[in-house]
Structure formats: structure tokens, C-alpha cells
Amino acid sequence: MVVDVPAAGGRRLPSRVPVPPPRSFLCTVGASLKETLFPDDPFHAVAREPAGGRRALAVLRYVFPCLDWLPSYSLGKLRSDLVSGVTVASLAVPQGISYARLAGLDPVVGLYSSFVPALVYTVLGSSRDLAVGTMAVGSLLFASMLGAVASPTKDPVMYASLAFTATFFAGAFQAALGVLRLGFLVDFLSHAAIVGFMGGAATVVCLRQLRGFLGLPHFTNDTDLPAVMASVFSQSGQWHWQPFVLGCALFIFLQITRYISKKRPKLFWVSAAAPLVSVILSTVLVYLIHGEKHAIQTIGSIKKGINPPSFNSLLFSSLHTWLAAKTGIITGIISLAEGSAVAKSFAMAKNYHVDGNKEMIAFGVMNMAGSCTSCYVTAGPFSRSAVNRDAGCRTAASNAVMALAVLATLLFLTPLFRHTPLVTLSAIIASAMLGVVDLPAAAHLARVDKVDFCVCLGTFLGVVFGSIDVGLIVAVAVLILRILLSVARPRTTALGRIPDTTVYRRTDQYDMAQATPGVLVLRIDSPIYFANASYLRERIARWIDDEEDRIKAAAGEDKLRCVVLDMGAVASIDSCGTKMVEDLKRSLDKRSLKIALANPGSEVMRKLDKSKVLQLIGDEWVFLTVADACDYAQSNCNASPDEMV
């Protein structure tokens, strides 16, 4: 039946909403799987090619993104990549050594980790700006979680095996997420939680550098502030002023160079080269003044040569395999959260596209390959990638350049680090970590969204005063709670007509929106399904009660006769949802109220039709617009026999 009512613009148009043709179950499931797993349509480029050789090439290009830029690689690009690769390498060498020590591993492992993974990423990575390397937070996670079962100093072989195993699990987990296209799970870690977590971890890492600054012989494995402070002050008899002075001088030098680069982006190389300069200066100094006599500890000898294989030391059936897997998965998620955020934000700035799931596969393969070649977990840390970008990198080849520069270091330069003082590494770490504590972001959260700020602060305090685990649990619990609440308590609003238009808007937002006499218009802003159907039933009942109370109080107004539900924003409905609409219809019948639906989508129409709820409501009560529904209700609801004039 087609009902004609006056419509917007003065013309008449059929206001009935047709039931769309049925779709098969498989077709629906297929479409929703596609939207869920391939929202960015990654095979777009492949599908566009005609079958045959060109499509095979497109597939290859999809699997190996380097084939995208290799054919058009030019001398100009090479020059840019060379400059940026060497610049990043000058940062990667001292940072690699520092972070490996932070992770409790042999310093050379940090260099290994900048070599093989960077080569793998050159082939598989789709970001042009990402610079591969080890992360401070990942290193801290390794030290605190694996250090609980194997001491890095007393049982270094076992500890290294655990670290390689954890790296393997991190890679396997990342690759699995990517292959199964479950990358969206990483999005559930909100920005606020990451800011809090990173800030907390960086604070802890900074404080732990007091060991190097004060030249302490022992230190706690715990990461919380009270334990670290207790460890520092319990050894107050062994504090040394010499490393402290050297460390502070280097720290101030590094901070000044960072400040310069920040003020003048063209001088990006000042801060990028500063760590290497401080290593060189402090090594020469310590060599000249015989630092060991002044209580300045040094790195000691570092092996020459490229990555030895390590797949034999992976532990798949040890007592501690589960711990290694847990460490790997947590580190893997955190590094993905940072890495894919960095890749995406840089890609957006340069207006190219990064496929998050493909990035995950690249990270996964990179870490699995790394675990077999004496590397520990790597990612695309923000600071290093920013240097890479500022240095003008054009393609992922800058990672290969960096890898070759690190290779040269491994082959020829490692003996030079023998006299590098440990406090230099501490100063480099502390300086880098200060940049990770993102106070402006926290301030922004406090201004824009207090709830997010609470999440951020809670995570931060959890990490600093509890442990990394506590911080993560706080973050995940709050995020799950927020999701559940947003799902269980969708918004319903009452609408009113903007005078002299057919536009209906929220009465609580626009004072000029006027309720239609005798009609209550409600909008539901959410899919209706098991998680909220029961709430919506009660909430709508309360809207109606409140409206009837209001009308009773304001004597003389028209009795309520019809409830119009604006279903425009109801994306889907399940069997609990159709039951809810059916129950609502029946309970309104008992109160002699009519119900009308406005603008239901195709999915909703199909489900209401199949569940026979549409027939119950009557399809003449389903309208294209709220205005149509209200007009029809006003002219058709007054005819109940006991109220006829």
C-alpha cells in the first residue's frame, strides 16, 4: 500500500518504505566478512588487472611492496635514501647498544637487531618513512618479565634464549594478526591508554638510569618507583660522583641538541648525530683519563662479525616457554600499536596509503627472522622514524642503507666501543625517554576529554607505582568497560519540529524544536541487538511515561496518541531487537498508543519483515521521514471511537 502524505518541498511522494529484496545468508555473511576483515579493500589493485601475467605481477607487488618502488628507483632517490640511512645509522648504533643493555642483553645484540630486521622490512614494508630498530619500552618489558625467571648476569645464555624465543612469539603473533586480518584488535588500545602507558614506562626507564649515573653495582629487577628508589638509596654508600658528573654533562648536551633541532627542523642532524658524538667524546675522554680508575664502568669488549644464527636456542618446550610467549605477545602488541600509528600518521602526512594488516605481517616476518639471527624484538619507533623522515628519506631503501652502515660497524668498528662508559648509554636512554613522556598530549586530553585523561592517568600511575602488568590491566579493564557501556546504553533522544520546516531535531539541543501535539518522536542512535534491547525497551517506556506525566501536568494539551521511532541510525537489528520492537508494539497497544517507524534501513526492514513484526505494526505505519510519520499520525490517530467529538 502506498500512502501519500504532504512531503518536504510541498510535493507529494510515496512515503512508504519498501522491503528490499531478500539476500541469501551466505551473501550477507560474505559482505559483512569483507567489511570486517578487508575494510580497506587491499586487493583493489590486484582485482583491477586482467587475469594472467599482469595480475600475477600485481599479486607479487602486493606481497612484496618493494616491487612498487624498485622499478622507478632513481639516482635522486638513492641520494636521499643514502643521506637519511646514514643519519639514522648514526643514531641506531648508540641507541642499539643502549637498549640492548636496558633489555639485559649483550650490547652487540642491539647492533644485530638493527641489521637483519631492517633488511627484511626493506623488502616487505609498505611505509616509506618508518625506520626499524629496537624500542626502549620493549626492552624494559623484556628485562622485567624475563628477568623474573632468569638472571641476565648470572645465566646470560638462558636469558638470551628466552629473549629470542619471546621475539619469535612476538613475530608469530604479529604475523598471525596480519594474516587473519585482525589488525583492528590493535585499534582497541586507545591513544589515551598508549600515552599513559608509554609515559609510565619511560618514567620508569629514566629512573632506572640512576644506576648508570651513580655507578651502582647492583640493581633491582622490579620496575615500580618505590622499588627503584629503595634500590638507589639502599646503596647510598656506593654512589660515585665521577659518572654522575659525566652523565649529567652528556645529558645536558643531548637535551640542548634536541632543543636546537626542534627549533630549527633543518638542523635535524644535530640531534640525530648527538648520541654518536657523545659516545665518541666520552670514549676518548675515558680512554685518556683511564676512567676505570675513577669508578667509571665501561662496556668492555664487543664481538666482531655479523649476526650468528640463533634458531637452535629457541625454547619451545621449556618450563618458561609460556612466559616467553606472554612477553612476546605483550611486546608484540605494544610495538604494533606504536609502529602502525607511526606508519599511518606519516603516510597521511605524505598522502600515501599504508595497509595496517600488511604492516603487521612485515613486522611479524621481521621479528621471526630476527629471532633466528640473534636479534631481539624490533619495531618502528617514533623518534627514529621522525629522524628518517626529517633527513629526507624517499623509500624503504633507507632501512637497507642503515643496515649496511650497521653491518660496517659490526665488521670493523666494535672494538672502538670497548672504553665507552656505561653512563653514556644511560644518558642517551634518559634523554630519549624524556621525549616519550608526552605531556602536551596528556594536557590535550585533560582539556578535551576528561574520561580519556582518567584512562591515561590511571595507566600511567599503574605502570609507575604498580608494575607494567598492573598498568596494562588497568588500561584494558577501563577500555572494555567503556566499550560495554557504549554498547549497553545507546543514546535515545526526543525530536521536535524546527518551525516552518519538515526538519526534526533534538529538543534538548535546539530550543526552537517544537514537539508535535499528541506525538512523541524518539530517535535511537545504535544497532538494536541483544546487548541493548532490554535497556531500550525500558528507556522508551520511561520516555513515554515522562511525556504522559508532562502532558498531565500541562493541562489542556492533547493526549499522547502515537510514538514515532526514527530508525535512520539503526544500522542493524537482531532477533532480540525484533522481539523488542514486537514487545513495544504490544505494550503500546495496551495503552492505546500507535507506533510508527521512520526511515528504517534495508537491513532493518528485511529483519522486521521476516520476523513478521512489520505485519504486526502494519506497513502503512512505516514512513520515509519523521515529518511524514507525524503528519499521518496526527490525521489518523484521533479517530478512536470513544474520543470522537
Added chain:
Amino acid sequence: MVVDVPAAGGRRLPSRVPVPPPRSFLCTVGASLKETLFPDDPFHAVAREPAGGRRALAVLRYVFPCLDWLPSYSLGKLRSDLVSGVTVASLAVPQGISYARLAGLDPVVGLYSSFVPALVYTVLGSSRDLAVGTMAVGSLLFASMLGAVASPTKDPVMYASLAFTATFFAGAFQAALGVLRLGFLVDFLSHAAIVGFMGGAATVVCLRQLRGFLGLPHFTNDTDLPAVMASVFSQSGQWHWQPFVLGCALFIFLQITRYISKKRPKLFWVSAAAPLVSVILSTVLVYLIHGEKHAIQTIGSIKKGINPPSFNSLLFSSLHTWLAAKTGIITGIISLAEGSAVAKSFAMAKNYHVDGNKEMIAFGVMNMAGSCTSCYVTAGPFSRSAVNRDAGCRTAASNAVMALAVLATLLFLTPLFRHTPLVTLSAIIASAMLGVVDLPAAAHLARVDKVDFCVCLGTFLGVVFGSIDVGLIVAVAVLILRILLSVARPRTTALGRIPDTTVYRRTDQYDMAQATPGVLVLRIDSPIYFANASYLRERIARWIDDEEDRIKAAAGEDKLRCVVLDMGAVASIDSCGTKMVEDLKRSLDKRSLKIALANPGSEVMRKLDKSKVLQLIGDEWVFLTVADACDYAQSNCNASPDEMV
């Protein structure tokens, strides 16, 4: 700035959306807490009374719902409640004995459980129709979970202690959910999952009755179909025909009475009294023919007297306390899911209101009191409540009547059950369970919603072929996945103008909806927050790419100049969401596209304003309606200098 554009109805109206006045953080949190925890405004009645004595009375009435009906209790109501209470008692006595045996407890515990909890519910319950009693599924859960650590036959004292402890935990958990107003968590168990779970559990319970029908001496504790069948067939040498014949006869008798009551609702008492009649008939028969000589096992002696106290046997520091707590919590959730669904649907049919959280407190107190008085877990099972309603109950006093009838049985009649054959109990259980397998509901799901049907089937198969745990895990995993997907993949749709109106509708639903040249209108049907911000960014980018591809293919069309986002259904936005809008604006700037927002809600306007994203977009680009936005975009986007004619 106020921009005037032609609006619907031909008049001009200011189309700018004002930023609403800021609200304090505490005020926002307070409002959202109220909406989350008190969506049904439970203290409405209390708040309406003036302070003083009348308000105190309202509080008392809120806490003890019996004060609502007691003052107006009349002789007519008493007569109705007497009839229904006695009818339910005639069902409660044989069912209580049967279910207690199913749970592995002394049969008299089933009678105790229909006494004290029913009295508690009379005082605290707010449903007029609910009949309190033990549940078959809860009994099965007790037997299978607690039976794993204590044998009901070899160590009955320990087993009973565990059962009382589990009951206490069930009650404490239910009361805690109610007091903390977290009742909505129970809504997350979707109807489909409950249908599957109940059906599976009922199937298992039915199959386990083969023990009674065949008179088997031993039986497995496992609940899965293969284990039960193996147990039955491994004892094929010990099958007896006498209990089988008696059982089948009783089962058929019970089915026929159920059929009669179903066809003629007025004869509800036929099926209600049938279990008691079968108990009486079979007891007399077995007594006369000396059943024990014919391999017919009987219940044996049952203690006389009212509930003995049992709080001394609650185990709070045993090895198995955790198991008891787990059993209690799972049983507590399941019984709440059934009980509150029953209470709500009966209340809706009679048009009165039941407060879900208050019901939970009533259930919780009832079970905690029960655990101290030798009762095991009770709820409001559907079958018994339906009998109560059909028998014409008027208030919760019918539960008190039933309790008194059960008390009389406990005091005087228990010796009569001495010769009741066990197979009678099996027949009663099997007959009741057939009613729980809700095939019409499953068929409805299969027709209306295939995904829900898969959830239902998966849960059913998990329970029948795996175990109760497996079924529950399947259900919860699928439900969490569905929630995550609905949250992570909100719907976005392109809108087009319905000719000769200012109405914009989905182009994929209405063929007549026409795209505005040069403008892409997208609607987002979800809050924008951390869980979906990243997806929405990518999805919108894909919409724009697809639109530009389409325009390129259809040569001659206007270039895309503006993207209009219909934000009407965006209920809220967090800091990740505002960042998404900001990123979108910046990336559209790079493509020289304008962005306009239509109809953002007050919450969204406030957040966009605070995060300075509104200033970035320019508040002249925020419109009341999509039509305004499109008109403005068409007249203001063509002026880029390189394209001027």
C-alpha cells in the same frame, strides 16, 4: 557567524549549529552514571514524596515491595493466591524431590528449597507471577561441577557442604550485581545463546534420565552425549524392563496432561497436578507389588521436620572454595538470566513494572538465606511461574502459600514418599525438560536471523558434545566477538537527495536518491571513539577514492569538491574521534576538498570546540541539515582560482 541558506519549506533559517554551554566534568559523569546505573529511574516514587514520614515510607516500600500490595490485600486476592499457591505446591513437591536428586543431593533438600526462599521472595520480590523453586539446569550444573571433586554418594556431607557454599556464592554474586546496579551485564547473554544453552542442558538432563528408566546402578559424572551413551551401553547387562515400562507409562501420562493443558488453558491444573498424581499412583503401585522385588529402586526414607540450619557447613577456606564460588557464580548468572526474563515478560503482559536490579537483590538474599537453611540454589523457573500465573495468582503471597503447603509436607507427609520409585522422578524430570527444548524459538531464529541461529546451534552443540563449560565458552566468545565487531565496524552510508525535497536518504536503499554533483554526503551511524576511529578514517578515505574513481569513469561529471559528514547519529566522540576528524580535515585539505558537518549533537559540538577542531574546520562549515550543507557547498566550493571560468 550566522549563515543564511535556503532551508526546507522555502524559508530562510540560521543554519549554524551553536556550541552549547560547557558542562562541568562532574556533571557529565554524574549524568552518564545515572543513565548507566539507573536507566529506569528506580527512585522516582521516592523522590516524588515530600521529605519526612511519607518519604521514609516510600523508601520502605522501595526496599520491601510486599508493602506495596499488603495494605490493599483483600479476601478476593487471598482466594486467588490460595488456589495458585496450592497448585504450584502440588508441582513443587515432586519437582523439588526430583531436582534435588538430579543435583546429587538428599531429596529432602529439594523440599527445604521450596520453603525458606519462597518466604524471602514474598517479602522482597517485585514480580506478582514468579514462583520460586529449584531449576533443572542449575541442578545439573551443581552435579557436574561439584561432582568432579566430591562424590555425592561416597562423601555426601562434603558434597552437601560444597552445594550450600556454592548457593551462598550464587546469592552473594546476585545481590552484589543488584546493589552495584550491574544487572545489565546479564543482558549480554543473548536470547539466542540462552535458547541454545538451555536446550543443550535439557537434552543432557533428559539423556541422563536413562539411568532411572533402565534402573542402572552406576553412572558417569560427565554430561556430554558420548560419555552418557557409553555409560548406558557399557552396562547393557544390567538393564531392567520393569522400571522402563513404568517410566514410559508415566512419561506418556505426563505428556498427555501437558498436551491437554496446552490446548485448553483453562485446564492448567491437569498438567500442574499430574506429577503429584504420578507420584501417588506409582508409590501405591510399587507398595502393592513390592517393587523392590522387581528391580524398581525407591527413594527410601526422608527426614521429617523443617529446614535445619546449615551455615556451619559453609566452606570459606577449603581447597574447593574456589570451585564452589565458580559453580555458584555460573549458576547464579544462568538463574538470573532465566528469572529476570520470566519476571519481565510476565510483567509486560500484565502491564506492571519490574526493576531488574531489585529482582537480583531479592534473588541474592533468597539464596544467601537459603544457603544457611539447607537449601540449594533457587530461581524463578518458567514452567512453575507459568502454572502460577495460569492458576490466577494476584500477588507474591502465592509463594507464601506454596511455602506453607511445602511446610505441611515436610512436617507430616515425607514418610509417604518412602516407596516412591526413582523412575517416577526420572519421568517427571524428562517430561519437564522436553518443554525446555525450545524448538519453535530455534526455528524462529533460523528464519529471522541466521547469525543468531548459529550462536544458538553452536552453544547447543557445545553443551551436548563438549560440556557445559564448552557451551558457555562458545556462547560468551561469540557474543564478545559480535560486540567487538559491531563496535569496530560501524556503518557508513552515502546519502543522496530525494528529488524535489530537502530529504537525504541512503543511495544503496533508495534508487531515487540522487547524489548532489560535486558533493559526497556520508552518514556515520555510531559514536566515534578509540575503537573505531582508525577504521572510520580508512573507510571514509575509501568512500572518497571510490567516488573520485566513479566520477573519472563517468567523464563530464563535476569534480568532487566537498565531503559532507552527517553527524546526526554520532552520539559521542572522544579524543581519538576528534583526532580522526582533524586528520580527515588535513588530508582533505591536501586533496583540495572541503569538509562540512551536518547536524552534530551537543556532545560532539562541545568536544570539537574544546579540541579546536571546530576552528580548524571553520564554524561556517557546520550546518543544521544535510541539505543546507550541500547547498552551501555547491555555491561556495567552485571558486578555487585555477578552475574559474
